[in-house]
Amino acid sequence: MASGSGDEEGDTEVGSWRLIGPVDVLSKKRCRLMYCSLGFKSDVCLFYVKGEFFAMDARCAHSGGPLCEGDIEEADGVLQVFCPWHDYDFNLRTGKSGTSLQQQVYEVKLEDGNVYVKHANRLSLEPFPADQKS
Secondary structure (H helix, E strand, O other): OEOOOOOOOOOOOOOEEEEEEEHHHHOOOOEEEEEEOOOHHHOEEEEEEOOEEEEEEOEOOOOOOEHHHOEEEEEOOEEEEEOOOOOOEEEOOOOEOOOOOEOOEEOEEEEOOEEEEEEOOOEEOOOOOHHHOO
8 A cells, every 4th residue: 555665674775764644644635745854845745645655755856846736647547746836747656757857756654554754854744843954
């Protein structure tokens, strides 16, 4: 049910598994913004589509549009999000676009009823206080 291969817990080069929250709560919305401890440009979208979670950078690689506000569609079995600013498409699994653009995607796993995202920095469903950004 989760995207990515999921079990490389010892792989610290690409990040650590970050607890996001319970599956039963997070599966009630199609997209949630996860704030990154590095700030606005590093935020991540958590998508829930067709019983599966996906995570990718929240700002469009083209000009920073808010992907969490984009339309999600399936075409030929490929789930994609469309940037609301210029309609660029990104595959939810790979981050690839029909253009030469590429979004960073992150592994997601479900464990003990919780959703985890593999990321190099802290993630939160609530904004970080200004003095805690690192």
